[in-house]
Every structure is written in structure tokens, then in C-alpha cells.
Amino acid sequence: MNESIEEPEAPAPGSRRPGGRTARTRAAVRDAVLTGLSEHGYPALTVEYVAEHSGVHKTTLYRRWGGVEGMVADALDLAGEDRWSPPDTGSLGGDLRALAREVVDGFAEPADAAAPTAFVGAAFQSPRAAEALRSFYAERFRRCEEVVKRAVARGEAPAGADAGAVVRAVSAPLFLRLFVTREPLDHRLADQAADAAAAALAAGVFDRSPADAAPTTKDRPAADTAGAAGG
Amino acid sequence: MNESIEEPEAPAPGSRRPGGRTARTRAAVRDAVLTGLSEHGYPALTVEYVAEHSGVHKTTLYRRWGGVEGMVADALDLAGEDRWSPPDTGSLGGDLRALAREVVDGFAEPADAAAPTAFVGAAFQSPRAAEALRSFYAERFRRCEEVVKRAVARGEAPAGADAGAVVRAVSAPLFLRLFVTREPLDHRLADQAADAAAAALAAGVFDRSPADAAPTTKDRPAADTAGAAGG
DNA sequence: GATCAAACGCAACGCTTGTAGCGTTAGCCG
DNA sequence: CGGCTAACGCTACAAGCGTTGCGTTTGATC
Structure with a gap:
């Protein structure tokens, strides 16, 4: 039937149509997922809810993401692509x-x-x-x-x-x-x-220091000599 | 058949019939839940699975536990009633x-x-x-x-x-x-x-020590004088 | 700008889930 | 031993979930 062998389920950023409707659809779904999570929580996040609030048809959601978990996972992938960096207070x-x-x-x-x-x-x-x-x-x-x-x-x-x-x-x-x-x-x-x-x-x-690969997992010389007895 | 009553256990919460069939039903459900979790995992644990493997009818499960989460919560309550105590190695x-x-x-x-x-x-x-x-x-x-x-x-x-x-x-x-x-x-x-x-x-x-109720959550005198700078 | 394939929309369907009504069983008590 | 009632089993059903086949739109290519 369908000879889409390359990718099992998630076209994602490697799709053969990087720009255009596909990207818009993905963004709309991502927004609807985040909104739904914030407003109603995860148990209430259903596929039909995302379909209704994103304007993307239910069938498309199942085809591309496989279900709610897939859409959440995709949203998580996007969330990880930010420019966050840790604070620098000087100490x-x-x-x-x-x-x-x-x-x-x-x-x-x-x-x-x-x-x-x-x-x-x-x-x-x-x-x-x-x-x-x-x-x-x-x-x-x-x-x-x-x-x-x-x-x-x-x-x-x-x-x-x-x-x-x-x-x-x-x-x-x-x-x-x-x-x-x-x-x-x-x-x-x-x-x-x-x-x-x-x-x-x-x-x-x-x-x-002593063994980076941790060959002896049973007992180390115990670093707690400086800890537990320190006080 | 199997009246293997290991322990009297706690009566079902809110039940007016502490012993007998009700307790057996609860035990059977608990066992089926634990077995199902171990063998197939949580996502596969459905109400009908528990009904089939416990011998308790589906309607009863919904009535008493409200769904899968309730049965898991109940199993968790039972799990907390054990006699576990922390180890005592001497140090x-x-x-x-x-x-x-x-x-x-x-x-x-x-x-x-x-x-x-x-x-x-x-x-x-x-x-x-x-x-x-x-x-x-x-x-x-x-x-x-x-x-x-x-x-x-x-x-x-x-x-x-x-x-x-x-x-x-x-x-x-x-x-x-x-x-x-x-x-x-x-x-x-x-x-x-x-x-x-x-x-x-x-x-x-x-x-x-200084303030148990933690009145100042913004800045404490800093216990890290002994920690971060202690080395 | 004509062509082609990928991606999407649509309507309908089957299956599972969760619920309701009602009869039956079984524990409790006089 | 016999009545009482909570708890359970059974059947049937409504609703929502996930899938399918097919037609349409869209973006890339020549």
C-alpha cells in the first residue's frame, strides 16, 4: 500500500516539505497542545480537543503523531530547542x-x-x-x-x-x-x-577521580570520611 | 476453593461489610492489578483486563474503584501497609x-x-x-x-x-x-x-535552627558558608 | 504554469470504554 | 432458620476513540 519506508511515524523537521502548510500545521498543533495542557491538564487533553482548537483534522493528528502522547512528545522536542542558558551570578x-x-x-x-x-x-x-x-x-x-x-x-x-x-x-x-x-x-x-x-x-x-568507569560498584574507599564525620 | 486469607487486612474504605465476599473481591482485584502491571505495564492495564483476570465483573470495578486509577491507588494503599523498616548497619x-x-x-x-x-x-x-x-x-x-x-x-x-x-x-x-x-x-x-x-x-x-517556620524565604544568612566556600 | 506527489480534509464505520436498569447472591442479625 | 440489605453479576446501551477509503489541496519540480 503505502511505501513510505523512510520514516515510521514522525516526519517532524526532516520532512520532505520543510516549509509551508506542514510547518504551519505542526505549529498550530503545538500551540493547541500547550494551551490544552495549561488550561485543562493532561488527562483532559484528547485528540479531538487538539483537533478542534488547532483547526487540524483529527485524521491528520492520528496519522502524523499517532495519538496524544506523540503530540506531547513533539511539543517537548520543540520546547527543548530554545536558547535557555544557566544563570551566572559570579559564584x-x-x-x-x-x-x-x-x-x-x-x-x-x-x-x-x-x-x-x-x-x-x-x-x-x-x-x-x-x-x-x-x-x-x-x-x-x-x-x-x-x-x-x-x-x-x-x-x-x-x-x-x-x-x-x-x-x-x-x-x-x-x-x-x-x-x-x-x-x-x-x-x-x-x-x-x-x-x-x-x-x-x-x-x-x-x-x-579513582575510577571513572566505576569498576568496583560494591565498595569505594568512602568519600564520607570528609562528610559524615566532618561535623 | 481458594480462601487463602493471608491476613485480615483492612476493610474496604467505607464498606459496611468488613469481611466476606467484599474483602475477597478486593484482594482478587489487587492481585490482578499487580500482575497486570508487572506483566504488561501500566498503559496496558485496562478495566476489562482486571475484570477478566480477577473474576470480578466490569460493572463492579467501575462502581467501587471508578476506573483504573482508583484500582491502582487502592493497590498502593495496601502496599503501604507492610512492615518495612529501614536498615540498621550501625553507622x-x-x-x-x-x-x-x-x-x-x-x-x-x-x-x-x-x-x-x-x-x-x-x-x-x-x-x-x-x-x-x-x-x-x-x-x-x-x-x-x-x-x-x-x-x-x-x-x-x-x-x-x-x-x-x-x-x-x-x-x-x-x-x-x-x-x-x-x-x-x-x-x-x-x-x-x-x-x-x-x-x-x-x-x-x-x-x-534559626527559623523553623522559614519566615524569610528570600535570603537566609546562608548555610553555604560551610558548604560552597567550605572547601 | 503544468505536472506530480505529499499532505490534508472529509464522512463514515467498528471497536472499546463507561454507564444504567434490574435481578441475584451473600453476609449480617434477630 | 428466615428476613433484610449491601454488594455483586448480567444485559443492554450511549458515547467517545481510533481507523479507513477516497477525494481535495498544497508545495515542490521541471
């Missing part, structure tokens, strides 16, 4: 705190939190959305590593520090409360998360 | 590491990870499941605080430490990778998370 502590507060502020208003929350939730239902989310955060954390690299250049952090582990440590307690334990957030928790990561970094917990 | 560092490794091991096999992952995912779709998840982790972390309290009693940790923040800091990076960034886990990351929390605790980041 590691300030940068990490600003980073953490940016997360908290981004989820403060329910309307703002709906779309990002939906992205995370969609990943539980669709492998396509899961892959988009993984890719999004990999890029996002990669940009954040700049903060740690600057600190290393200033001598604020040890040279062998795992920058990715540091920035993940900062946001992890916030995401835990947002998506798992569902506890409220505030700036105090943001600062606490940033300070905790900074303290662990200073204590050498994030050093990947 | 704070050992306890936190054991705690972290327990999380990693619990999600190592896909079949074991399916149900807990589904619990988290269901919370994105149903307020009922979200509340059940919140309650589950509140109780779980409450038990974990014992680890920190023992450490305080031994003099390993400052007396004013926020035990809840510590145990959340331990598991947060692991849950981040499991549910958000979807990166692989290993024991090295578990130890790293435990050591980071221990280091931050030793540095005084988790002290809730």
Missing part, C-alpha cells in the same frame, strides 16, 4: 541557588506547571514521550554543567568533579517533591537543595 | 547507603519496577492516586527518619537536623533518574547519593 553557590529557584518558580503557578508536569507524566505512558523527555533533560543538564565548569575555573570546586552529578543533585530534591511525594515547594527548599549539592561537591563526593 | 553512612541501594535494587528488574513505576505514573492522571502516593511516601520517609535519629543519638549528626530532608536527599537523585531523566542506575550512584546527603548533613545544610 557557585549563587548559581546553584538561582538554578534551583528557577525550577521552583517555574512550577509555582499551576498554569505554568501544567505543561512540564504533563511532559513527565506522558513519559509513563508512551516510550516515544519517554525518549523525548530523556533527550530534553540530557540537553538541559548538559547546559547546566557550565555552572560547575565556571566554578572549577575559579577554583571554587575540585577539578575532577562530575558536573552532571552536581546539577542533578541540585534539582533532584525539587523534582522529587514535584512529581513523586507531591509536597509543596518554596525558596527555602531550593536554597537547601543548592547548598546540599555545594556541600557535597566541596566534600569531594562528586569526584570521579 | 549513618552505612544506613544511608543501604537505603539508597535498596531503592536501586528494587528497580533493577523491570518486572519489579513496573508496579512502583505505575504508581508514580498513575498519580499524574488521578488525584486519588496522587493522594495515595503522597500518603505512601510520607509514611515511608517517616520511617526512614529513624536512621537519622539514631545517628543523632550516636553523635554522628547535629541534633537540629531535619531528618526528613536528609532521607529525601538520599533518594531524590535516584528517583530523578528513574522517573524524570530516565537514566540507568547502579550501586555507585546509590552510594554517591547517600554520601552527598551525609556530607550536606555534616556541613549543617539540613539544620533547621
